[in-house]
Amino acid sequence: MEAIILLGGPGAGKGTLAEVLKKQTDYLHVSTGDMLRAATQAGTSVGTEAKSYMDSGQLVPDAVILRIIEERISEENSNSHFMFDGFPRTIEQAEGLDRFFKKQGGAINHVFNLVVDREALLARLTGRRVCRSCGAVYHMANKPPKKSGICDIDGGELYQRADDSEATILNRLEVYKKQTAPLIAFYQQKGLLREINAGGSPAETQTLVLNVLNA
Numbered sequence: 001m002e003a004i005i006l007l008g009g010p011g012a013g014k015g016t017l018a019e020v021l022k023k024q025t026d027y028l029h030v031s032t033g034d035m036l037r038a039a040t041q042a043g044t045s046v047g048t049e050a051k052s053y054m055d056s057g058q059l060v061p062d063a064v065i066l067r068i069i070e071e072r073i074s075e076e077n078s079n080s081h082f083m084f085d086g087f088p089r090t091i092e093q094a095e096g097l098d099r100f101f102k103k104q105g106g107a108i109n110h111v112f113n114l115v116v117d118r119e120a121l122l123a124r125l126t127g128r129r130v131c132r133s134c135g136a137v138y139h140m141a142n143k144p145p146k147k148s149g150i151c152d153i154d155g156g157e158l159y160q161r162a163d164d165s166e167a168t169i170l171n172r173l174e175v176y177k178k179q180t181a182p183l184i185a186f187y188q189q190k191g192l193l194r195e196i197n198a199g200g201s202p203a204e205t206q207t208l209v210l211n212v213l214n215a
Helices: 014-024 032-042 045-055 062-074 091-103 118-126 166-189 202-214
Strands: 002-008 027-031 081-085 107-115 128-131 137-139 193-197
Touching (some): 002 166, 014 027, 014 202, 027 032, 027 062, 032 045, 062 091, 091 166
Parallel strands (some): 027 081, 107 193
Antiparallel strands (some): 128 137
């Protein structure tokens, strides 16, 4: 049983990278958000507990998140490879994941930290536009519509989401930096952290990560 972890701020390209790795490797993509939704919908004991926190607007405690992760991993065979995206978020979660893998005789092999400078992240995130009617997503630089402000698919109005404004994004980046700095130090000390320059194209980022995995 082996695992890799994807770290990176909003807009760093974790989701795009995860999709490619799913297709080109045997890593199973483990998304905390997906698992939380699945556990609450299935009505498992840990899912019901998590739902009680979410319904009251509280953060789901680390211990509950770890139980959901452990349940999900236990569904697969002992030779499985896992790819964590958006997890762990805290040192307690990282230590819990470490303990679980050791107990299973497994290991976390690499922690990829996707590094993009702040200006590039701002350009990526503030350029996003969404169609009000069909929800199609565009980017003013990378995937612009044929007509400015108009959706190619249904002619709907394109708008910028409130959480894509520069002020909101700067706040998200600051929160992420504070939250993740201890994790980066934690995995650096273990010799697992792999800094990946993700400021180029998605293909360039994918090549850098695949080179490490195939080494």
